[in-house]
Amino acid sequence: MMIEARGISKSYGNEKVLQDVSFSLSENETLSVLGRSGSGKTTLLKIFAGLTQEYTGTIQLNGQAIDNLKPSERGMVYLYQEPLLFPHLTVSENIGFGLRIQGYDDKTIRIKTGEMIERLHIQGQEEKYPHQLSGGQKQRVAFGRAFIIHPRVLLLDEPFGSLDPETRSEMQQLFVEISKSEKITTMFVTHDLKEALITGTRFGMMINGSLNVYDNHDDFINDAQTGVQDELTFWKNLMR
Numbered sequence: 001m002m003i004e005a006r007g008i009s010k011s012y013g014n015e016k017v018l019q020d021v022s023f024s025l026s027e028n029e030t031l032s033v034l035g036r037s038g039s040g041k042t043t044l045l046k047i048f049a050g051l052t053q054e055y056t057g058t059i060q061l062n063g064q065a066i067d068n069l070k071p072s073e074r075g076m077v078y079l080y081q082e083p084l085l086f087p088h089l090t091v092s093e094n095i096g097f098g099l100r101i102q103g104y105d106d107k108t109i110r111i112k113t114g115e116m117i118e119r120l121h122i123q124g125q126e127e128k129y130p131h132q133l134s135g136g137q138k139q140r141v142a143f144g145r146a147f148i149i150h151p152r153v154l155l156l157d158e159p160f161g162s163l164d165p166e167t168r169s170e171m172q173q174l175f176v177e178i179s180k181s182e183k184i185t186t187m188f189v190t191h192d193l194k195e196a197l198i199t200g201t202r203f204g205m206m207i208n209g210s211l212n213v214y215d216n217h218d219d220f221i222n223d224a225q226t227g228v229q230d231e232l233t234f235w236k237n238l239m240r
């Protein structure tokens with residue numbers, strides 16, 4: 001799925017939050033976006049998701065402007081740090097929810113949900129309710145619920161920010177594996193440089209509402225503005 005932002009600008013009162021953001025992203029690409037707090041990352045994701053209105057510019061999906069579509073009509077899933085699960089549904093029911101809405105029969109839902117649970121490595125948790133799960137398990141369920149409906153586009157806002165390093169690393173691998181096999185186009189906002197490098201196929205740096213896009217690791221790593229060189233210098237100095 002090809003997504004394209006053309007000249008997106010957004011202000012809140014006198015504050016210019018996004019300034020002429022333009023880029024395009026092909027099927028199977030993940031744009032990992034870094035940037036300081038308040039630089040406009042979440043605002044950009046919300047505009048894509050249809051959750052923030054009143055901006056200038058246009059968002060296109062396979063060449064069609066989607067600016068006037070409702071969030072539910074965009075084929076996009078927006079996930080953030082706190083996984084939003086239905087508290088009164090079990091793990092299996094949460095994951096199968098989208099299929100039920102789409103009208104699949106019970107047997108198909110059971111089979112597809114079972115396959116997804118296996119892929120997510122949460123076998124044995126099927127009958128638990130969200131409050132009985134760890135943070136990492138909840139996030140797996142949230143991803144399962146998203147992946148099972150084959151979204152065209154995933155919008156991820158620091159999705160693994162509250163997980164311990166080991167679980168976070170597992171989730172990054174799982175994301176890379178499934179997004180590749182499902183050919184999902186993703187915008188992945190993170191504060192973690194390593195996470196950006198692991199998950200991204202392209203990279204973005206948001207600076208005061210302007211987005212610099214780098215087409216490969218080398219361009220990203222070599223630009224002083226991204227902070228990668230500072231990080232490398234830090235580790236080199238520490239190792240001396």
Ligand SMILES: Nc1ncnc2c1ncn2[C@@H]1O[C@H](COP(=O)(O)OP(=O)(O)OP(=O)(O)O)[C@@H](O)[C@H]1O
Pocket residue numbers: 012017035036037038039040041042043044
């Ligand atoms: N609904 C709103 N009303 C007014 N100002 C807002 C609103 N939403 C966001 N802003 C402002 O827009 C700017 C960008 O916010 P945004 O949430 O996009 O930043 P961010 O880069 O995602 O930050 P963080 O990394 O801390 O999540 C901030 O200065 C914020 O205060």
